[in-house]
Amino acid sequence: MTIPKKSESKDQPLVHAGDAAGDLLARWGFDPNNVAILPDRHPQYRECARHGRYPISMVDDRDVIRYMSPVCPVCAAEQASRRLMESAAIPKRYIDCGFDNYVIEVPGQQTALDVCRDYADHFEEHARKGYCLILCGNPGTGKNHLASAIAHVVLAKGHSVLQVTAYDIIARIRQTWQRGIGNSTELEVIRGFAEVGLLIIDEVGKTFGSDGERVHLFEVIDHRYRDLKPTLILSNESIGGVEKYLGPAAFDRLCQNGGLLLFDWQSHRRGREYKSDTAACLRGEL
Ligand SMILES: [Zn+2]
Numbered sequence: 399m400t401i402p403k404k405s406e407s408k409d410q411p412l413v414h415a416g417d418a419a420g421d422l423l424a425r426w427g428f429d430p431n432n433v434a435i436l437p438d439r440h441p442q443y444r445e446c447a448r449h450g451r452y453p454i455s456m457v458d459d460r461d462v463i464r465y466m467s468p469v470c471p472v473c474a475a476e477q478a479s480r481r482l483m484e485s486a487a488i489p490k491r492y493i494d495c496g497f498d499n500y501v502i503e504v505p506g507q508q509t510a511l512d513v514c515r516d517y518a519d520h521f522e523e524h525a526r527k528g529y530c531l532i533l534c535g536n537p538g539t540g541k542n543h544l545a546s547a548i549a550h551v552v553l554a555k556g557h558s559v560l561q562v563t564a565y566d567i568i569a570r571i572r573q574t575w576q577r578g579i580g581n582s583t584e585l586e587v588i589r590g591f592a593e594v595g596l597l598i599i600d601e602v603g604k605t606f607g608s609d610g611e612r613v614h615l616f617e618v619i620d621h622r623y624r625d626l627k628p629t630l631i632l633s634n635e636s637i638g639g640v641e642k643y644l645g646p647a648a649f650d651r652l653c654q655n656g657g658l659l660l661f662d663w664q665s666h667r668r669g670r671e672y673k674s675d676t677a678a679c680l681r682g683e684l
Pocket residue numbers: 446447448449450470471472473474
């Protein structure tokens with residue numbers, strides 16, 4: 399008997415392990431489709447309590463059995479997304495907020511959802527033009543929820559996202575005034591905020607709003623404006639309140655190439671008495 403050389407055995411037709419096992423079963427008089435009596439049949443599966451069945455093995459086109467990580471791929475993707483959201487400093491309360499779990503109870507919320515979803519879905523296009531978005535109005539109306547939903551999508555597309563409060567920006571810039579070894583310069587801090595793919599500035603209008611604060615926020619907004627970088631503004635103020643707080647120069651830069659969404663229905667935190675149902679995209683081309 400001659401043992402075939404390795405190179406000869408390569409030309410043998412490939413038989414899949416599952417098929418071979420099925421053939422054997424049929425030859426022995428068993429039902430070849432009865433998976434229960436084929437404990438080593440592949441692919442093998444595991445069960446995730448939340449997402450159902452997922453494969454932990456497969457047979458590749460060379461008939462080699464490949465074992466995969468015995469972790470539910472949907473759970474793994476969720477964990478990766480969670481880590482990205484944490485790296486973007488999205489507040490823990492809003493990390494799981496996406497477009498799919500945004501509850502619509504008044505027509506204005508549908509407009510808000512549509513505008514924000516479009517912004518996220520076409521982020522590359524908007525980012526090229528430096529389109530900004532201002533979400534302002536009553537507290538507890540879902541602005542942070544939609545901002546987090548945008549962050550989820552933009553992060554998944556591979557862009558960097560950072561959420562900061564207006565106070566954080568002011569404090570970080572003022573920190574550079576203290577002389578110390580290793581301290582960043584004011585320009586380095588501003589550039590840091592300016593380089594992020596999408597910067598979300600939260601709580602605009604919450605601090606006092608002195609001229610000095612306005613200058614710091616303007617520096618960051620202006621740097622981003624000149625580099626065509628999109629900025630998302632979140633504020634519990636009215637439109638006039640946001641403009642007053644940021645100053646007309648920064649406000650104009652944000653509005654010039656973007657949209658303004660007014661959330662003027664009542665807070666979901668205070669019950670369900672909605673006084674108004676308008677969400678208007680008041681400026682720009684969004
Ligand atoms: Zn799972």
